[in-house]
Amino acid sequence: MKLYTYFRSSAAYRVRIALNMKGVGYDSVPVHLLRNGGEQLAPEYLAINPSALVPSLQDKGTTLTQSIAILEYLEEVHPQVALLPRDALGRARVRSLALMVACDIHPLTNLRVLRHLVQEVGLSEEAKTDWYVHWLREGMAALEAHLAHSRDTGRFCHGDMPTMADCCLVPQVFNARRFNVDMAPYPTIARIDAVCAALPPFADAHPSRQPDAE
Amino acid sequence: MKLYTYFRSSAAYRVRIALNMKGVGYDSVPVHLLRNGGEQLAPEYLAINPSALVPSLQDKGTTLTQSIAILEYLEEVHPQVALLPRDALGRARVRSLALMVACDIHPLTNLRVLRHLVQEVGLSEEAKTDWYVHWLREGMAALEAHLAHSRDTGRFCHGDMPTMADCCLVPQVFNARRFNVDMAPYPTIARIDAVCAALPPFADAHPSRQPDAE
Structure with a gap:
């Protein structure tokens, strides 16, 4: 998995915690939100995520966006360690x-x-x-x-x-x-x-x- | 089920659509966001939902809040008609x-x-x-x-x-x-x-x- 992240983005931080909890290895691709007028606004990144936000997670050739959707996805494909109760x-x-x-x-x-x-x-x-x-x-x-x-x-x-x-x-x-x-x-x-x-x-x-x- | 709703709240509107899609009957309890200084701020409503937002859904003696969490709950307890694909x-x-x-x-x-x-x-x-x-x-x-x-x-x-x-x-x-x-x-x-x-x-x-x- 490849995680487009910014160290201080709290949405990316959520996903990093979940990946660590589940023991899923990933490569970090930093997207600097302040440098170069905001790297999230560069055409290369907009092609990945038109919302111009981090995080984005790439898995199986697909890009996933929205941290909460990514947490749910990780829960479905890596059910251990569980991040939701059973009931x-x-x-x-x-x-x-x-x-x-x-x-x-x-x-x-x-x-x-x-x-x-x-x-x-x-x-x-x-x-x-x-x-x-x-x-x-x-x-x-x-x-x-x-x-x-x-x-x-x-x-x-x-x-x-x-x-x-x-x-x-x-x-x-x-x-x-x-x-x-x-x-x-x-x-x-x-x-x-x-x-x-x-x-x-x-x-x-x-x-x-x-x-x-x- | 009992839905605390406001006709123009788009978060409540989401839940109303899902309840209708799934054919789940419910009682509407209107919370007028403008009248009486905002009925969502009244102590009676804050006791139900301290976030002072609509919607809230009551089911099985429990109050659920946050429209997206409610949609997920409805999907789990009333899987038909499905609102999420299988993959x-x-x-x-x-x-x-x-x-x-x-x-x-x-x-x-x-x-x-x-x-x-x-x-x-x-x-x-x-x-x-x-x-x-x-x-x-x-x-x-x-x-x-x-x-x-x-x-x-x-x-x-x-x-x-x-x-x-x-x-x-x-x-x-x-x-x-x-x-x-x-x-x-x-x-x-x-x-x-x-x-x-x-x-x-x-x-x-x-x-x-x-x-x-x-």
């Missing part, structure tokens, strides 16, 4: 937690949006940061409420084994820390993040451990 | 197309974000519309490229049967039309939307056909 309600809960990150937080706070806010909407750097922190806090508070109020939450987001939800939570917490967002209001998220950080599949997927890290 | 690569493609709407377009253009842009960021109505149209066009262009360049695209997004991707595409096109976005640059999307519109499960899920329609 339908549990699977729905894990997917829902993952999507709270992937739909409600990350799309509002990713690089292309922050850049658009400054360059096209005309926000100051301070107003851009306010925007970032607002949606991060909003999303983290909702995720914390879902996690803290459910008896299905265990050492990890769902029970005592990591799932897709943890693959999404950890990169989002990494981003929050980069923007100096105080994690104190989200004790369940912070606790789960700390448990994950100690596991090699998570540690090895960390941005600082990638070949393209700066 | 892993095909399933990944359908999920990816669905997520191009659910992650790359809708989160940037939904009600809470448009409201925040005006009320907190201080954008004019005109600048708000520019924002909306920008992300809609960006996302539609990417989706069109993915659809137009793949031989897997058929009468519908994937082959000749509707899938989760169509459940997401149709509500997004409805939104685009509401904002008078010209669909001419997206002929494949427009063609698929027209094919879907003729099918009763899609027609019956239309906002204008809901009990809370205005």
